[in-house]
Amino acid sequence: MLRLPNWRDAYVRGVRVLLRVDFNVPVEGGKVTNDFRLRMTIPTLTELRVRGARLVVASHLGRPKGKRVKSLSLQPVAKALEELLDYPVKFVDDITGEQAYRLSLKLKDGEIMLLQNLRFDEGEERNDDEFARRLARLADTYINDAFGTLHRRHASVCAITKFLPSYAGPLVLKETEVLMRVRTEPDRPLAVVFGGAKVADKIALIRQFLKTADVLIVGGAMAYTFLAAKGVGVGRSRVKKEYLEEAKGTLEEARRIGRVLALPEDHIAASSFSADAEPVLCRREIPNNLLGLDIGPKTVDRFSSLLRGAKMVLWNGPMGVFEWERFSEGTAGIARAIGRLRAYSVICGGDTIAAVERYGNIDRFSYVSTGGGAALQFLQNPYLPGISALLERRNTE
Known part of the structure; x- marks a missing residue:
């Protein structure tokens, strides 16, 4: 159990509080197009406001690499946040x-200011002590509520705690509590569903869950590397050749210990990677002239069947190119299947959350994690840089 210093133990009335949040949200045409991460912070902001904190809110947006990039300004985020809170936000x-600094000193109890994009200063990503020292000048207490950044050794996450x-x-x-439960004390049977394209980010975690999960399901583009490792024809689908041996070893280990590691049995393929491409149903193998873009209906049925009876489900990564209507049914089918379960269900990853929101059943999931990469890394090793920084600070006080 991680014993992190709890924000409720902080005295905040009349105190300037530097609140690190994760407002790394999509912005198009000067407007926030998905406000999920903003909405998740509303209870935190509201409670701190009611408790009389003087809030200095800080976040990053995108990858400006230490330079000012107009399209990555947090000004549109401030406007969206103000509308959600129905309360002024001073950008x-x-x-x-x-x-x-001057604005932070003028804040009154309950008022909120939002700083410009932290990553406009190169000191942020360098975890620079001097940048952190200047940032700390704006506040008297620091609260990190940005789980999705805890795997980053950045100044507003780590150095600031000094x-x-x-x-x-x-x-x-909450994130650490839920993910620790999945990692160390899951309800049984535990089913873990991985999708998406990033084999490199997840193959070690798949091997880890071979020891603890009762059912492992792998879909999405990453499944083609596992299928190719089995000798199944995958046509022009995305295969990470450098991971073929590790995928083969993972499949052999699953077979040796009698663990279910399910892969797609049919596919929705196309001749090109395009939203307008004509879908082709392929049974078992994909011809050389096609590439897989979604799992097929037989696979949706089998995966759904494997999920029945699970008491806990972890899902990360879509089953196909869900943004394109013609190749979305696999992801939609798995979302519906998990949503129907009487199980404790956890979803993590921006694409997975976007997919579930698109199909309108996000309320059927027990917990929606705000972290993607951070959640995956936490499941492998809970002592992320941001967590270690908070624990070290607690131990020195």
Whole structure:
């Protein structure tokens, strides 16, 4: 059990609180197009406001690489947040300069200011102590409620804890509690579903879950590397050749210990990677002139059958190119199947959440994680850089 310093132990009335959040949301045409991560922070912001905190909110957006990029400004995020809160949010086009410092000193109890994109300063991603020191000047207490950033050794996540009393916020506390439960004390049977394209990010985790999960399901583009390792024809589908041997070893290990590791048995393929491409149903193997873009109906039925009876489900990664209507039914089918279960269900990853929101059944899931890469890394090793920084600060106080 991780004993992180709890935000409820922090005295905040009349205190400037630097609240690290994860507002890394899609912005198009100056408007936030998916406000899920903003909505998840509303309870935190509201409670701190009611408790009389003077809030200095900080986040990153995108990858500006230490430079000012107009399209990655947090100004549209401030506007969207203000609408969600129905309360003023003071946006400052500054991070650690005099403008931000003076505004932080003028804050009254319950007021909120949002800093400009942290990554506009190269010191953020370098975990630079001097940048963190300047950031700490804006506040008297620090709360990290950005679980999705805890795997980053960045200044607003790690170095900042050297200069301010530091606490974990409610999202961080809940995420770590839920994921530790999945990792170490799951309800049985435990079913784990992996999809998406990133074999490199998940193959070690698949091997780890061979020891603890009762059922493992692999779909999405990453499944083609496993199918190719079995000698199944996958046509022009995406295969990571450098992981073929590891995938083969994983399949052999699953067979040796009698663990279910299910792969697609049919596919929705096409001749090109295009939303307008004509879908072709392929049974078992994919011809050389086609590439797989979704799992087929037989696979949806089999995966759904394997999920029945599960008491806990972890799902990360879509089953196909769900953004394109013609290749979305596999992901939609798995979302419906998990949503119908009487199980504790956890979903993580931006694409998975976007898919579930698209099909309108997100409320049927027990817990929706705000972290993608952070959640996957936490499941492998809970002591992420941001968590270690909070624990070290607690141990020195």
